[in-house]
Amino acid sequence: MKKFKISNGEIEQLSNASKYPFPKYATQIINLLNSNAQGTRPAVVGQMSELIQEFDGKTLEEWIAWYSERQPDAVTKATDKIFAMYQLMSEAFAQIDRPMIEAWVKDLVYNKTYCGLKFQSAILAFLGDKYNKTWRLANVEEEAQGIDGFIGEIPVQIKSSTYKLEARLAENIETPIIYYDKKKDGITIEFDSAIFES
Known part of the structure; x- marks a missing residue:
């Protein structure tokens, strides 16, 4: 049995994906917020595993256009849910000593x-x-x-x-x-x- 490792850089290059810059710890915090807010559940953003299989384009730009046409409000709805949770958790965070x-x-x-x-x-x-x-x-x-x-x-x-x-x-x-x-x-x-x- 063979093993191979594909680096993050190679994944990014092979998948033609862009990388968003995040400060240290930010993605961990947003993941926590999202797990509580359930902002990226299929009911909000669609069943991604099915959508990506329906998509027949080749580039990230094509995917964004294709997805946005089928789920026009999904990113906004997910963002709203996660940001609302951020506001709630910020209040709790301020009370922690x-x-x-x-x-x-x-x-x-x-x-x-x-x-x-x-x-x-x-x-x-x-x-x-x-x-x-x-x-x-x-x-x-x-x-x-x-x-x-x-x-x-x-x-x-x-x-x-x-x-x-x-x-x-x-x-x-x-x-x-x-x-x-x-x-x-x-x-x-x-x-x-x-x-x-x-």
Whole structure:
């Protein structure tokens, strides 16, 4: 099996795409805003994977003209949604100070870590019982591989449902994920049941 690396410069050249200049950290912030605002969802900008396949032009300029004809308000609508989120988050950003960051760190290190580990055990035990399989928490070496525990022989990750919103993290997870959502009366879990039914 061969491997090749295509540099960003080559991608830009091969795809005939222009590059917009952004200051450091700006694109990370705009990605965060967009993930909250959902400004580039198909309902707003169209189903891009389908549109690009319909496009039979060769250049970026042709693509812009073609796309703009079919989705004339898409860029403006997406921009409006993301900018509105920027205004909301700017207000929150202005309120953040060192004591608030310290409170966030304490909440993560103390509360969320403790509760998360307790939830992991409870979820593994619940699913082990439901599917009549043994279960256990991962050891340190397994945790380093991104595994939280096992149900039978199947390694799993257990993540808060908020993790779905954080999919912007460039993390490639091949281990099945069990999502949990803390409610007042307990936790709800979501997972692909097919992995445990074989």
